[in-house]
Amino acid sequence: MTRNTPTVAEPPPAPTTQPDSTPTPARTTYRHGDLRRALLDAGIDLARAGGPEAIVLREATRRAGVVPNAAYRHFANRQDLLEAVRAAALSQLAMEMEAAMEAERATVSPEDEQVDAADAADAATRARAMLRAVGRGYLRYAQRETGLFRTAFSVREQARQVEEEADPAKAGNSGLNPFQLLSAALDGLVTAGLLSSGRRRGAEYLAWAAVHGLAMLALDGPLHGRPAEEIDALSQRLLEMVEQGL
Template sequence: MSSSRARKTYHHGDLRQALVQAGLELARAGGPEAVVLREATRRAGVAPNAAYRHFANREALFGAVRAAALGALARAIEQEMDAARGIEDAAQRSRALLAAVGRGYLGFAQAETGWFRSAFAWGAYDVEVAPDAAHTASMGLNPFELLGYALDAMRDAGVLAAERRPGAEFLAWSAVHGMALLMIDGPLRHAPPPMRQVLALRLLDMVEKGL
């Protein structure tokens, strides 16, 4: 893309979104370390200096990419939750919602590993993601809040004792996140899909019963 065409294309502020999209493509293929400002500008078809009107540095771009990855995870979870919300019985619905959050989380980790790693990157890539609609879906909740929503439904339905609700999201999250890491980076990364599916269902059942 020529510089004149780039100026015309991005003249109304589309460049920021084009850079985020380029960053998402990089993250999808290579995880957080692949998100490099210069490469994002190259893919967007503009000179490197043009990016600084929107992102002061690589960390700023990565923050936007991370927020978008969290948004994609929220959408994946909501898709799993859609069927559960139609269940009439409150107790069954709440259990189905919790299982849906776990399925969406584990499915996303395996299907979009680069985005998953970017969403939960730490160390040199641990940038703050301020509250922003970019990392939520239609319900306006981020992935962690969607888990809280399911747990609140269990409490309200009498499935989860009120005194056991505080902090329950951290217990459930740690179990499912640990399984996700085993599946993408650990000994389960070479396991056949049917085995992973069975283990995921057993884990989600264990989490519910443990709560």
């Protein structure tokens, strides 16, 4: 008797492995020098949103997309990053002051400036306008970039020192920092015959105290929350008082 042997079905062929068409995410890498800039930018963003207290080195590394230990090649600790952000804030403040000065200069055409170059009255008018522009830019930055403005004056040891030395990290496009821009504007008053050399001495601190005081009253004092139009009007009056008082 013949026994039928069951037929064993062959397993289906294994599917051909297709190459994964999903692109591999590009790995973020930093060339030499790029990481420091990325960390600084992250620190600036943190300060802009929350002032100096918001600057945390670990959070800056997270935003830069690197492990925390990578930051120590560029910033030894949080204080190092804070001081770098402070320098950047001073630089931005200087550029805001320069922008206000440039806008003031634009009101005088080159032709008029050449014709009236020897006119003492016009020179005095321009000198006064530059001093007011310096103060206007300072107050404007305090209102627009409150977090960075606070950071600019947050490092106690540094804030006690007048920034008289040239430092590109703290300077605007002219190469001058905010204190130097104020000093140059006051020197312009002397050149125009509006301020004697005797009264020029120490005038930076008087003008700075008045303008910075108003800025802080608007940020943390009784002027906080007042309409922008009111702050602008008070700013204009203050700048006129400073100019006349000198």
